[in-house]
Amino acid sequence: MNDAREPLIEVHGLEAWYGKRRILHDVDFRVDAGEIRVIMGGSGSGKSTLLRHLLGLHRATAGSIRLLGTDITRAGPREMQLLRRKLGVSFQGGALLTSLSVGDNVALPLREHHSDLDENQIRIMSRMKLEIVNLGGFHDLMPSQLSGGMVKRAALARAIVMDPQLLFFDEPSAGLDPVVSAELDELILRLRDALRMTIVVVTHELESAFKIADSITVLDQGRILMTGTVDAVRHSDNERIQDLLNRRPREVVVDADAYLRRLTEEAV
Numbered sequence: 001m002n003d004a005r006e007p008l009i010e011v012h013g014l015e016a017w018y019g020k021r022r023i024l025h026d027v028d029f030r031v032d033a034g035e036i037r038v039i040m041g042g043s044g045s046g047k048s049t050l051l052r053h054l055l056g057l058h059r060a061t062a063g064s065i066r067l068l069g070t071d072i073t074r075a076g077p078r079e080m081q082l083l084r085r086k087l088g089v090s091f092q093g094g095a096l097l098t099s100l101s102v103g104d105n106v107a108l109p110l111r112e113h114h115s116d117l118d119e120n121q122i123r124i125m126s127r128m129k130l131e132i133v134n135l136g137g138f139h140d141l142m143p144s145q146l147s148g149g150m151v152k153r154a155a156l157a158r159a160i161v162m163d164p165q166l167l168f169f170d171e172p173s174a175g176l177d178p179v180v181s182a183e184l185d186e187l188i189l190r191l192r193d194a195l196r197m198t199i200v201v202v203t204h205e206l207e208s209a210f211k212i213a214d215s216i217t218v219l220d221q222g223r224i225l226m227t228g229t230v231d232a233v234r235h236s237d238n239e240r241i242q243d244l245l246n247r248r249p250r251e252v253v254v255d256a257d258a259y260l261r262r263l264t265e266e267a268v
């Protein structure tokens, strides 16, 4: 049965280790249909690690992750392949291929997953998505002819070309000036409203997070400090959250023995 309130993402007790280091601790995480969830946290808090686990790029050490009803901690390659068609991903480093036109870049997922579509259909579908990101008419340009903000939007058009139910966006504002970054925020809101997409955004840009989020999950040292509305996060009395919001650095107490022990453990 298709319950409208069924979560699109449901994570229970997720643990992630890199070698002998535990990176994520007992993470519970749920995203409902139609919301924009921002994952926020300082550098090294585990945001990218969580994202990589949600996408099935890393196997969880413990816990379960359900995406669109599929338990990806148990799914086989075929199931994962089918699931990936329903996911859109725009990664920070996921630049456009410089040897292809903007339109051909956007069309890549269609060519990869939909051998039944003819060239005309592919062209129409990729043009439509370029129009949604305000790049109508830029189909035949090469990526080198676009500004940084336009490249991000073209990459976004590629991420949504298959009409994903779930869109993951890693650090949308990275490397953009404030005006271009604000335009991208508007675009993310438009995708949720016009295309009814459910969107997970990883960012450490507070202004952007507060503008686009329906809810925010705050990560710190691999643990979820809280999940709540923008207001709830802003007014949280958790000291670490207030440190993050006010950009106060964590007081680091270095235990030299523990540090050396960890170095030798990781070298093994």
Ligand SMILES: Nc1ncnc2c1ncn2[C@@H]1O[C@H](COP(=O)(O)OP(=O)(O)OP(=O)(O)O)[C@@H](O)[C@H]1O
Binding pocket: 018, 023, 041, 042, 043, 044, 045, 046, 047, 048, 049, 050, 204
């Ligand atoms: N492939 C890896 N192998 C070992 N340790 C890793 C690996 N990737 C990340 N880490 C460690 O895991 C921790 C969390 O890193 P992660 O990249 O998930 O944080 P983040 O919140 O995304 O940080 P940033 O905002 O700086 O990208 C860090 O201590 C990092 O050093």
